[in-house]
Amino acid sequence: MEVQRLNFIAPISVPHKALRTVNFRGYTIPEGTTVLANQWSIMMDEEKWPNPQQFDPSRFLDEFGNVKKNAAWIPFSVGKRSCAGEVLARQEIFLVLTALLQAFSFRPPDGEALPECVGKTGSLYVCPDFNVCAEPRF
Numbered sequence: 001m002e003v004q005r006l007n008f009i010a011p012i013s014v015p016h017k018a019l020r021t022v023n024f025r026g027y028t029i030p031e032g033t034t035v036l037a038n039q040w041s042i043m044m045d046e047e048k049w050p051n052p053q054q055f056d057p058s059r060f061l062d063e064f065g066n067v068k069k070n071a072a073w074i075p076f077s078v079g080k081r082s083c084a085g086e087v088l089a090r091q092e093i094f095l096v097l098t099a100l101l102q103a104f105s106f107r108p109p110d111g112e113a114l115p116e117c118v119g120k121t122g123s124l125y126v127c128p129d130f131n132v133c134a135e136p137r138f
Contacts, residue, residue, distance in 0.1 A: 001057070001060045001067070001073060002055060002056060002057040002059065002060060003055075004073075004075040005043050005049070005073055005075065006043070006053075006055055007125060007127065008039065008040075008043060008075040008125060009075070009124055009125055010039065010077075010124060010125070011038070011039055011040035011124075011125055012036050012037070012038060012039065012040070013036055013037035013038075013039055013077045014077065014081065015034050015035070015036055016034070016035045016036070016037075016079075016081055017032060017033065017034055017035065018030065018031055018032060018033045018035060019031065037074075037077065037078070039074055039075075039077065042072055042074060043072070043073075043074070043075075045072060048070065048072035049070075049072065060073075076089070100134075102137070103136065103137060103138070104134040104135060104136060104137060105134075105135045105137055106132055106133070106134055106135075107132070107133050107135070108131070108132060108133070109131050109132070109133050112131060114130060114132075115128055115130045
């Protein structure tokens with residue numbers, strides 16, 4: 001969950017359209033207006049995520065080690081127009097990562113350090129290429 005919060009794929013949501021004129025936090029949004037949610041600003045909001053630039057998986061665990069939800073965690077967007085493939089994507093992420101971590105140990109190549117996780121942001125977040133060694137566990 002923390003990896004998806006910190007390095008999510010789509011920093012701006014897919015376009016939505018106002019079905020009727022609404023007032024939201026003092027702003028009038030006319031019917032038919034295209035609305036884009038800035039998911040990056042939500043996932044990096046210091047009020048929702050203390051030290052948001054820091055990788056901290058414990059922010060999703062309670063005192064007993066159980067997963068706790070945070071309404072600001074929206075890697076698949078929100079509402080009726082959220083990602084139709086969210087359930088499949090979450091299952092695939094779990095299955096693929098579990099299989100890889102069971103079968104391999106990962107490390108940077110000798111003499112190399114892993115790069116900072118700073119990608120290029122546009123309509124999608126793209127991480128820079130880097131090398132990694134995958135060593136079979138068995």
